[in-house]
Amino acid sequence: MVARIDNLVTAGTFSLDGGTWELENNVWIVGDDAECIVIDAAHDAAAILKAVGGRKLLGIYCTHAHNDHIGAIAGVQSLTQASAYLHPADDVLWATVYPDAAHLPLANGQRISVAGTELEVIHTPGHSPGAVCFYAASLGSLFSGDTLFHGGPGATGRSYSDFPTIIESITTRLLTLPAATVVLTGHGESTTIGTEAPDLEAWIARGH
Structure with a gap:
């Protein structure tokens, strides 16, 4: 069965x-009728x-460690024992929610397999130091x-964020993907790479 x-x-x-x-928040679940992963347990x-449901949960994968994206991890783990995965550059944020709990590391270029589908980890710092995207x-x-x-980069006006860094991440690691790629976001509606790419200069001019 093809992953959905x-x-x-x-x-x-x-x-x-x-x-x-x-x-x-958007919680994304990728898998088939037998197994799946959760992206951002919010x-x-x-x-x-x-x-x-009754599927085997292979892991909980975090795009970053702001509390709204990881707050439900402990509750999900209490019944599934699924491991959580996070880029270690976000450990400082993780510790504000789970000071005594461990996670497994993510790295740029790492591959995740579920239901015959592969996702690539893309490290995209800026919104947070350890922010990542998952490309299927x-x-x-x-x-x-x-x-x-949809409409631009994530916020960078708070601690551990940086506007030039997020622009660099988006420019070099996301806008190079095929224009038809559907962007499934952490909040709000989806978009595509082709929709967002033409607005890069406007984002830069607008700043954060």
Whole structure:
């Protein structure tokens, strides 16, 4: 069976630098009827477990470690024992949520296999030091976390973020992908590489 992509929208809060905001997150589940992975276990462990159902959960893969993207990991792990995976450059953020829990590392170029489908880890720092995207070429899809949205790059106005770095990441590692690649974002609607690429100069001029 060919891998499919399921989307679950969960709601909760994001906290950093002394502020807290309400928001909705996209949780992405990639797999078939037998096995799957979760990309960004956000807010609602019960809803994520229901979406996984009886499938074998091979891992929980984090695009970055802001609390809204990892807050449901412990709840999902309590019933599945699935390992969490995160780029180690985001350990400082991980520790604010899970000071006593470990994760396994992700590295640029690493390959993830699920349901006969391969995803490539692309390190895209800027929104956070360890931000990554997951590129599934066979599905024509990029899971961009908070690095690239419909309408531009992710926010860089808070701790551990940097605007020139996110622009470099997007320019050199994402806009080089095929224009038809569907960008499945961490929040809000999807887009494509071809839709976002022409606006690069406008993003730079606008800054963060």
